[in-house]
Amino acid sequence: GNSVTQMEGPVTLSEEAFLTINCTYTATGYPSLFWYVQYPGEGLQLLLKATKADDKGSNKGFEATYRKETTSFHLEKGSVQVSDSAVYFCALRSFGNEKLTFGTGTRLTIIP
Amino acid sequence: NAGVTQTPKFRVLKTGQSMTLLCAQDMNHEYMYWYRQDPGMGLRLIHYSVGEGTTAKGEVPDGYNVSRLKKQNFLLGLESAAPSQTSVYFCASSYGSAAQYYGYTFGSGTRLTVV
Numbered sequence: 055g056n057s058v059t060q061m062e063g064p065v066t067l068s069e070e071a072f073l074t075i076n077c078t079y080t081a082t083g084y085p086s087l088f089w090y091v092q093y094p095g096e097g098l099q100l101l102l103k104a105t106k107a108d109d110k111g112s113n114k115g116f117e118a119t120y121r122k123e124t125t126s127f128h129l130e131k132g133s134v135q136v137s138d139s140a141v142y143f144c145a146l147r148s149f150g151n152e153k154l155t156f157g158t159g160t161r162l163t164i165i166p
Numbered sequence: 167n168a169g170v171t172q173t174p175k176f177r178v179l180k181t182g183q184s185m186t187l188l189c190a191q192d193m194n195h196e197y198m199y200w201y202r203q204d205p206g207m208g209l210r211l212i213h214y215s216v217g218e219g220t221t222a223k224g225e226v227p228d229g230y231n232v233s234r235l236k237k238q239n240f241l242l243g244l245e246s247a248a249p250s251q252t253s254v255y256f257c258a259s260s261y262g263s264a265a266q267y268y269g270y271t272f273g274s275g276t277r278l279t280v281v
Contacts, residue, residue: 086269088269090269090272096274096275097170097256097272097273097274097275098209098256098258098270098272099272100269100270100271103268103269143208143209145269147269152197152214152216152222153199153211153214153224154269154270156208156209157208158206158207158208159208159209
């Protein structure tokens with residue numbers, strides 16, 4: 055079956071630091087990969103996605119590259135801001151499967 | 167741009183009471199889902215629907231029932247609430263096979279406390 059493993063949090067960084075949140079997966083077939091973000095008190099929002107190997111998803115300064123050889127989709131940002139404080143979820147969906155499989159989430163806190 | 171709307175946003179129930187959570191979407195999405203979110207456990211799928219009149223069980227269906235009588239609405243029912251059902255509940259919707267490319271749209275959640 056499908057599964058997603060994310061680095062455990064919480065992660066605390068200073069403003070302008072470099073961010074990496076690791077995500078690896080196991081899946082049948084060739085999944086699409088997603089990062090979702092959940093700000094305090096809100097629902098999940100799609101942050102970025104990649105639908106095939108070597109694709110790079112990007113949005114709001116965040117990037118993630120679909121690495122089939124290492125089954126990974128690590129989230130990166132070069133310079134984080136206080137407003138990036140949130141919980142980040144990695145997820146995948148295989149073609150023909152109705153459901154997204156989520157990781158457990160990584161809580162990120164950025165301090166000024 | 168309403169997207170996915172959940173009602174109510176907050177609710178406190180006594181053990182044994184019943185309630186229904188309503189999810190409505192205005193994007194003509196085929197698929198709809200109910201998740202619960204608990205600390206340290208991420209999101210767990212309760213039930214889902216791939217079209218009007220259809221429902222299916224997810225990972226944690228026990229104690230919940232659902233109905234999808236109209237394409238735009240997906241109801242989650244708790245017949246006899248238990249403290250273990252204290253959680254934040256999220257509804258989501260997606261296109262059919264195109265969700266492979268577009269992901270889900272989530273509601274803002276319902277915080278339920280059972281005392």
